Amino acid sequence: ENDAPFGSEHPSGAQFVYADGHVEFLQDAIDMTLYQDLSTYRGGELVSDHGR
Numbered sequence: 001e002n003d004a005p006f007g008s009e010h011p012s013g014a015q016f017v018y019a020d021g022h023v024e025f026l027q028d029a030i031d032m033t034l035y036q037d038l039s040t041y042r043g044g045e046l047v048s049d050h051g052r
Helices: 032-038
Strands: 013-017 023-027
Touching: none
Parallel strands: none
Antiparallel strands: 013 023
């Protein structure tokens, strides 16, 4: 298991591009379970306010 976050040169988080094309900044303080769920293609998670 790897609990290391995705990285970037941005302080306190990283920019992410979603499959629908939108880009969003996610903070390093995001819940690790949600962070992992967002990185899967089969998760099926419903996501609302998730660590912006």
